[in-house]
Amino acid sequence: MAAAQWRKAMNSAAAASAARGRPVLAPAPASLPMPEAPTADAWKTAWRRLDPGQLLVLVALLVFPFVASPFVTFQVGAQSLVLGMIALSLSFLAGYGGMISLAQMTVAGVAGYSLAVLGNSSSAEISLGWPWWLAVPVAIFIAVLASTLIGWLSVRTEGIYTIMITLAIGVAFYYLVLQNYSVFNGFQGLRELHPPKLLGLDWRSSIPFYGLSLACALAAYGLVCHVVRTPFGIALQGIRDNPRRMSALGYSVVSHRVAAYALSGLIAAVGGVLLAWYNALISPGSVGTSWLINILVIAVLGGVRHPVGAFLGALVFVLLQTFAIDLIDRERFNLVIGGVFLAIVLFSPDGLLGLWARLAARLRPARAMRTSNQRRQP
Incomplete structure (x- = not known):
């Protein structure tokens, strides 16, 4: 059932109840409305919804690798897309589910380590040597299971307790891979x-890897935009706003939240596989506490309530991380990132997109006044 049909049915039931003079609760679904896979009609509808600005951004993303240097394409463009996908999984949980998880990089790390153990790496005695077309799906599946388990453990809490549980899980995974040499090769990681080399292309070179990252990022962005309009996404937002009322209406709050963790785990897992290919390694440093916090910083920088904000925040983070060394000492470039993060949080709690919306709202009356004055002039 489409989201519009679902809302129409609920409104019709409420109107009929009001006409009879007695209140009736909206009927609970017989089963949990799982996220619907985007159909061909859904993709066509999403394409029609693109405004000229979004089309311009899409064209710019497609043209970018052909006008930028290989370093900028790979180091800035591809890395921003990969980190943006992992941050998007957090933005989906926080913006539409009201759940802040610090374990999204842990889920990505589970996918990366699973890929390294199941596929090929520098440690032949550890890696099983599976072909990529088998190792990649299994690695993503393992990461989704891990994300579902994390959700099952944490969704029964709220606020600071959810943050602490997910942080504890992330730290535990970090020490597990750091101290285990027989499976994860300890602090050296798997290199x-x-x-894979397909169609005669080296997919780790700048333009092919950027294209692969862009395709995955657009798919993840489209999936999130589609899911939040489905009955599952609408129910999840209702649970975010008032879980007690949704529970009284018959919705399973825990089931919806765990399903949201599973979906976010899918996005983070794909980002984790791409991140392992981008770095050509997976090590404890990739899933350390600093990166658990960095993903949260990226999501907040762009704006947690906007799916595209994850990619905008990732771009700003990568630019600062790449070029802040030219402005400040290498050991202190995190000070610049922290200062920018603090400034954005103080002046715009909704991130860069919220700041842009506020500026646009202020400029709109002034523009309208200038237009009105020009019309009054003879």
């Missing part, structure tokens, strides 16, 4: 993780 020489390369994407």
Whole structure:
């Protein structure tokens, strides 16, 4: 059932109840409305909804690797898209589910380590040598299971307790891979993780890897935009706003939240596979406490309530991380990132997109006044 049909049915039931003079609760679904896979009609509808500005951004993303240097394409463009996908999984949980998880990089790390153990790496005695077309789906499946388990453990809490549980899980995974040498190769990690060579292309070179990252990022963005308009997404937002009322209406709050964790785990897992290929390694440093916090910083920078904000925040973070060294000492470039983060949080709690919306709202009356004055002039 489409989201519009679902809302129409609920409104019709409420109107009929009011006409009879007695209140009736909206009927609870017989089963949990799982996220619907985007159909061909859904993709066509999403394409029609694109405004000229979004089309311009899409064209710019497609043209970008052909006008930028290989370093900028790979180091800035591809890395921003990969980190943006992992931050998007957090934005989906926080913006539409009201759940802040610090374990999204942990889920991505589970996917990366699973890929390294199941596929090929520098440690032949550890890696099983599976073909990529089998290792990648299994690695993503393992990461989704891990995300579902994390959700099952944490959704029964709220606020600071959810943050602490997910942080504890992330720290536990970090020490697990750091101290285990027989499976994860300890602090050295697993190296020489390369994407497969298909169609005669080296997919780790700048333009092919950027194209692969862009395709995955657009798919993840489209999936989130589609899911939030489905009955499942609408129910999830209702649970975010008032879980007690949704529970009284018959919706399973825990089931919806765990399903949201599973979906976010899918997005983070794909980002984790791409991140392992981008770095050509997976190590404890990739899933350390600093990166658990960095994903939260990226999501907040762009705006947690906007799916595109994750990619905007990732772009700002990568630019600062790449070029802040030219402005300040290498050991202190995190000070610049922290200062920018603090400034954005103080002046715009909704991130850069919220700041842009506020500026646009202020400029709109002034523009309208200038237009009105020009019309009055003879």
